[in-house]
Amino acid sequence: MFQQDTDFNMSDYENERDESRDEELNEVWQEAITEFGRVQQAQQSERNQCIEDRRFATIAGAMWEDQLGRQFENLPKPEVNKIRLSINRILNEHRQNRITVNFLPADGSESDVSEVLDGLIS
Secondary structure (H helix, E strand, O other): OOOOOOOOOHHHHHHHHHHHHHHHHHHHHHHHHHHHHHHHHHHHHHHHHHHHHHHHHHOOOHHHOHHHHHHOOOOOOOOOOOHHHHHHHHHHHHHHOOOOOOOOOOOOOOOHHHHHHHHHHO
16 A cells, blocks of 8 residues: 655645735735825825815805905905806716727737627727
8 A cells, every 4th residue: 555654734835825915915015005105195295286176166155265265355256157157068078978998809809808898998
């Protein structure tokens, strides 16, 4: 009869494999967080400006915040929202003319992958 002389334990192998997989996932996660922070930092001032613009156009009284509000503190502050019509026009144009992506196989032949990707994006 064949007798096994080694002390190989399958659970030890699985634990090592799980640990290496966890380390790999942790590295990917760290890289993703670093990249997200870099992109967010680069876009932060533009995002803040967009939020301020949106607030100005949609919230009553937001036109008179900050310096203008202090300057005309004890005076009537009428609001005529002429911006909302322009915003609605731009949004409607966007809804009617959506940008689409069409995936094509690199070699020019038919590909199930490109069809699947087209279906995912559409």
